[in-house]
Structure formats: structure tokens, C-alpha cells
Amino acid sequence: MSICRSLCRHQRIVLVEYPEGRTFAFLQYSVWKTKSNRFLFTSAMAFPYLEAVVGFMILMYIFETYLDLRQHAALKLLTLPKPLVGVISQEKFEKSRAYSLEKSHFHFVHEFVTIVMDSAILYFGLLPYFWKKSGEFLVYVGLNSENEIIHTYAFLAGVMIWSQITDLPFSLYSTFVIEARHGFNKQTVWLFFKDMLKSIALAIVIGPPIVAAIIVIVQKGGPYLAIYLWGFMFILSLVMMTIYPILIAPLFNKFTPLPEGELREKIVKLASSLKFPLKKLFVVDGSMRSSHSNAYMYGFFNNKRIVLYDTLIEQCKIEDEVVAVIAHELGHWKLNHTMYSFIAMQILTFLQFGGYTLVRNSKDLFQSFGFDTQPVLIGLIIFQHTVIPLQHFVSFGLNLVSRSFEFQADAFAKKLGYAKELRSGLVKLQEENLSAMNTDPWYSAYHYSHPPLVERLSALDEPDKKAD
Numbered sequence: 001m002s003i004c005r006s007l008c009r010h011q012r013i014v015l016v017e018y019p020e021g022r023t024f025a026f027l028q029y030s031v032w033k034t035k036s037n038r039f040l041f042t043s044a045m046a047f048p049y050l051e052a053v054v055g056f057m058i059l060m061y062i063f064e065t066y067l068d069l070r071q072h073a074a075l076k077l078l079t080l081p082k083p084l085v086g087v088i089s090q091e092k093f094e095k096s097r098a099y100s101l102e103k104s105h106f107h108f109v110h111e112f113v114t115i116v117m118d119s120a121i122l123y124f125g126l127l128p129y130f131w132k133k134s135g136e137f138l139v140y141v142g143l144n145s146e147n148e149i150i151h152t153y154a155f156l157a158g159v160m161i162w163s164q165i166t167d168l169p170f171s172l173y174s175t176f177v178i179e180a181r182h183g184f185n186k187q188t189v190w191l192f193f194k195d196m197l198k199s200i201a202l203a204i205v206i207g208p209p210i211v212a213a214i215i216v217i218v219q220k221g222g223p224y225l226a227i228y229l230w231g232f233m234f235i236l237s238l239v240m241m242t243i244y245p246i247l248i249a250p251l252f253n254k255f256t257p258l259p260e261g262e263l264r265e266k267i268v269k270l271a272s273s274l275k276f277p278l279k280k281l282f283v284v285d286g287s288m289r290s291s292h293s294n295a296y297m298y299g300f301f302n303n304k305r306i307v308l309y310d311t312l313i314e315q316c317k318i319e320d321e322v323v324a325v326i327a328h329e330l331g332h333w334k335l336n337h338t339m340y341s342f343i344a345m346q347i348l349t350f351l352q353f354g355g356y357t358l359v360r361n362s363k364d365l366f367q368s369f370g371f372d373t374q375p376v377l378i379g380l381i382i383f384q385h386t387v388i389p390l391q392h393f394v395s396f397g398l399n400l401v402s403r404s405f406e407f408q409a410d411a412f413a414k415k416l417g418y419a420k421e422l423r424s425g426l427v428k429l430q431e432e433n434l435s436a437m438n439t440d441p442w443y444s445a446y447h448y449s450h451p452p453l454v455e456r457l458s459a460l461d462e463p464d465k466k467a468d
Contacts, residue, residue: 049368053385054119060392061115064446068107071436071443075100080437083454087427088437096434099182106178110170117166122385128370130158131378148219149212152377156211160203164196179290182434187289198251210236211377218360218376229353234346238300245298245305255282258308263319267306267326270416274330277302287311292433295325297333304333315432321425324418331412337405344401348394356383402449407459414460423460426453 079085080093088096121127134154135145145151175192179185187195213232221228249255258264258281271278279299286293286309293311297304306326316322332338359365360379366372369382384391413422430437430453439452451459 046364046368049365049382049386050122050370053388054123056389057115057119057122060388061111065108065111067440067443067446068104068111070440072101072104072108074438074440074443075104075436077438081454083457084437087457088431092431092434093437095182096431096437099178099434100436102178102181106170106174113170122369125370127378127381130162131155131371131375134158148375149215152211152215152375153208155377156207160200164200184291184434185289186287186291191289195252202248202251214380215376218379226350226353226357229356230346230350233349233353241298242300245307249284253288254285255307256285257281258283263313263322266319266323270323270327271306271330274334276330276333277304278306279303280305282307283310283313284308285310287314293429295322295329297329311432312429315428316425318421318424320418320421321428324413324421324425325429327413327416327418328409328422331409332405335405335408335412337409341402341405344398352383352387355387356380359383359386396446399445399447399449403451406450406456410456410460414464419460423457426456 075097080088080090084093131151134157135151138145138150138154143150143154172192175185175187176189214229217228217232218225258267264281267281268278270276279302282305284307291311293309293315295306295308295312297306299305306329308322308326312325313322316325356379360376360383361374363374365382365386366374366379369378371378371382410422413419429435435453437453439448439454444452450456
């Protein structure tokens, strides 16, 4: 009798040659008889993590494509929603419709290419292939491939190159065709690539220390690994929130103090009335790259700053409309929305790391994705893929909360007496940004972190509830 053993991706297979008429019984194996007079014994199959992940990715692609089709149909409507008739000009509606439909067509192509590439990378074992080849490259250049940190650097370098190559055509088309065609793109090709090189340089400078720290923490963390990982990411998030507006954002945009004048006086007066610790008020040259507009605030404790896009000031000709937008942003601060969101993200981060610690030593999980070893970074990547179903539910829940926060911030600005100005400001921002006027309710409920304009205007128009 000769026994041949081979290990498949998910199961151990044993072939037993037998003389005619003999019977073998192995209770721990399932048995099939083949035409070549062999019994095929298979051990209990490990859970097919890879197939489950790819299958769910495809199911989610189908579901989200269905929502995209619903939204595409809404965008094709030739008339404005009734609440916007007489509010949005027909000219702006036609431009918005054309812009939204072109972005929608582009989105269909981009999402199809993305799901095909992502599924192929996982199913055909390109991740373990890249990991193996990055190790071989280290050996070729005389470095130690057994050092997990160095090996991870090489792997990430390859991933970065791959991502830049595959993303570049879509970024170029989106920026220099779609955005340019509809009057939004203001940057040159040189500025585009200059920004890209800056981003790569930042990743090279900031990324390696973070990756090394995570690997060391996982290797040395022991039973309190989840706490150590969360603590590290908590501190890192605070550091990045501190240095980003001071050191990183100025690499891409120019921030100048808002000039003295009526607008500045109104914003400072509003902040003071709410006891908002405003230290600096900036204008950023967003128009250098795009005509889209925005405003935001940042900072910790008693060191808050407000940033206005120059495009926002240009689009909102009436200063009180800009002040109303700031009142909305200050509403998020006054109602502690930023703090609640930050706490929620910290809880989710801790739960994710807790889940990771439960599976990080699972050989079946790594082998399912084609890995014979269990590198830290690979474990994190695999775990992120396995919890994709939960991530979709969490994202949906966070969007629900975010939309609720937006209504509350609008109501806060209304309570301050800016209902009319906020209403007109929101309409102008919708018009100038050519945002979608018609939205499918299922699509917006699933994707939008901000309520559609129709819903926000309806809420602003509701009479205030009087206390009994």
C-alpha cells in the first residue's frame, strides 16, 4: 500500500491505493471511491475565508450597483424636485444634471474595474505573490528578508507603486476631463503631479515609523495587545490632527489670515458670543485647484481655528451667508458633535483591534489567503477584508448619525437667527458646486453623510416648536 498526501488550500487530501475488495475505515475522513480504484479521504474542510470575502465583495458590488442605477435614474429626471422649483435656476439645474450624469457614468466604469481588480488580487493569490517577490527582491539587493519590518517596507513599496499606476488614469480623467469640462478644475498637469509626488514623499517619511511601531507592538503586545494598539493609534490620531493643519496642509495650499473687514468682524463676534476659543481665522486658496467650496474648523481645547475657502467667499456674495455657514459649523462644536464622532471612532478602532487579536494566530485564515507565514501587516489586511460585512453596517449607521448631526447644526444656526441666510447659502453652494438636485432616497440613505438639499431646506422651513 502506498499513501500520497497533498495539502490543498483549504483541506488535507489523502489518496490510498488498495487491492480489489479490501476495505479501509477512517472515521475522521470523508470517503469517495474513484474510477481508478482509489479511495479519496478528505479531512473536515476549514472555513473558506477567501471565497467568503470575495463572494461578499461581489454581492456588495451588485447591491451598490443597484443603488447606483436608482440614483442614475433619478439624475436623468428632466424636472427639479418640487421644493426646488423657483429656488434653483433652470440653467444651474441643467448644468448640475449634466455634471452629475457624467460623474455617474465614470463611477460605473471605475467601480467595475475596481471590483474586478480587487477580486482577482485576492482570488488568484497576488497578495502572497507580492509578499514572496518582495522578499526575493530584498535577498537580491543584499538585505535581510527575514526581518519582518524590512520585508514589510518592501511589500508596501510595491503596493504603493501598483496603486499609483492603477489609480493614475482614473485620477487624470476625473480631474482633466470631467472636472475641467464642467469648469471646476483649475490646476495644471504640473501641479497635479507635484501634489502626487508630495503625497508619496509624505507617505515615505511618515509611513515607515508607524508601520514599524505597529509590528513591534503586535510582536511584543501579549494579552494586552488590543489596548496597546488602540493606545498607539489614539496618540497617533491626536498627533496627526495637530500637525496636519500646521505642517502638512500648507505643503499643498496657502493659508492667509482673513483680512480685516466686516466679514471678519461678524465671524469673530459670533464666535465670541458662543464662547468659541477662536485663535486664528484663515482663508485657503482652494481656487488654485478647484472651484468647489468649503469651510471647516480644527484645533484642541482653547486653540481653535476656522478656515474658509476663497471660493466660498466668492460664491456667497452676501457676507451673512458666509457667517450662517460658520454658524452651522460652530453648531457642531457647541453640540459636541466632533467629540461624539471622535469617541465613536475610538471605540470602533478598539473593537477592531480586539477582533484582530482573536484571529491573528489563525493558520487557517492565513492559509486561506495563500500565506504560509503570518506577517503582522498581512494579518491586519486579511482581517480588514474578513470584517467587510460589519464595516458596511457600521458605515451605514455612522451616516445616519452624521445626517442627524447636520440637521441639529442647521437648527442651531436657525436658532441664532440665521435661517434665511443659511437657506440661501445652502442653495448657492448647491448651485455653484453643481451638486445633484434629484436624489434617490435609497441611495442617499445608504451613501450620504449629509442630508440632500431638499430635506435640509424643508427642516429649516419648519416652524419652531414652542414649549408647552
